[in-house]
Amino acid sequence: MTKKIAVLGAGSWGSILASVLIENGHQVALYSNSPEQVAELNNKHTNSHYIQDYTYSPKLYATVDLKEAVTDADVVLFVVPTNVTRIVAKQLTPILAELGTKPLIVHASKGLELGSHKRLSEVLAEEIPSENRSGIVVLSGPSHAEEVARQDITLVTAASDDLANATLVQDIFMNDYFRIYTNTDVVGVEMGAAFKNIIAIGAGALHGLGYGDDAKAALMTRGLAEISRLGIAFGADPLTFIGLSGVGDLIVTCTSVHSRNWRAGNQLGQGKDLATVKEEMGMVIEGVNTCQAAYELAAQKNIEMPITEAIYNVLYRDQDVKNEIAKLMQREGRSESDNK
Incomplete structure (x- = not known):
């Protein structure tokens, strides 16, 4: 079942997903707004800023022309940062209307839109009318581009309100090392994918401070409890958070x-x-914006999320990491089953 697939976003994850699709026998056009990156991908078959020591198939074609990328595409895969998802969707819509096509829209980004706090499937649904798409699917789960590039075993989830669309994405992507499970809980999959980035910042901070495995396990366990509480408040299935896009991710x-x-x-x-961390990273740190979104959504729903609040205080209120950890440890004792 060969498909033509347009991949929008040539960062580490987008370019490696494009590579998986090429290996699976599909025709792929990879869109980037960087002429230099496109030239490197087409001429050298490398993407050195994002993936080191990896050579892409000569069959992978990159372009700076969005219309060229999506012409005759059966599937359009968004793998752009959350802060430009709406912008790219706005650019895509008149092109699809002009072409008269209705591709399946898939996104593989992890985060919420800053300001509106909307999930990315909501953003895509708002910007791409139903007459210009056949459906929307979320592709998410525990995955690093570097490991998929070397064909390590990776399992992720394809989630859609329409199970047939999720199954189609499963068929397109699945191979011997990249396995896809379907799910109809779009809310849970997207929220789990977004909010785990906040806890990952905390886990990294513990490592930077020299804490050991006990502290990291505690953070992850209680962090998952927070993620679940907030997701469930917005209609997610609790079971999703013990799956690939929850505890796995x-x-x-x-x-x-x-x-x-x-x-x-x-x-x-x-x-x-x-500021220094952002400058030295040179790539989007999704958890920074998502932390603000989660903090504000928790306040909106009156849900206590002490770990998220502590990380928010470090990121946005210039509070000391050690002091925030001390405050967490000095909280009043309570039952593990409390929703606090």
Whole structure:
């Protein structure tokens, strides 16, 4: 079942997903707004700013022309940062209207839109009318581009309100090392994917401060409790948070040096300020914006999220990491089953 697939976003994850699709026998056009990056991908078959020591298939074609990328596409895969998802969707809509096509829209980004706090599937649904798309699917789970690039075993989730669309994405992506499970809980999958980045910043900070495995396990466990509480308040299925896009994604993001959020937290724990961390990272740290969104959504729903609040205080109120950890440890004792 060969498909033509347009991948929008040529960062580490977008370019490696494009590579997986090429290996699976599909025709892929990879869109980037950087002429230099496109030239490197087409001429050298490398993407050196994002993925080191990896050579892409000569069959992978990159372009700076969005219309060219999506012409005759059966599927359009968004893998752009959350802060430009709406912008790219706005650019895409008149092109699809002109072409008269209705591709399946898939996104593989993890975060919430800053300001509106909307999930990315909501953003895409708002900007791309139903007459210009056949459906929306979320692709998410515990995955690092660097590991998929070397064909490590990776399992992720395809989530959609329409199970047939999720199954189509499953068929397109699945192979011997990249396995896809379907899910109809779009809210839970997107919220789990977004909020785990916050906890990963905390996990990195603990490492930077020299704390051991006990502290990291505690953070991840209680962090998952917070993520679940907030997600359930917005209609997510509680079981989603013990699945791939919940605890699975949390584990991989909180324990791996491949995680930008973990690396950012690690540097914060070592005493660097956020501005310096952002500058040195040179790539989007999704958990920073998502932390603000989660903090404000928790206040809106009157849900207590002490770990998220502590990380928010470090990121946005210039509070000392050690002091925030001390405050967490000095909280009043309570039952583990309390929703606090």
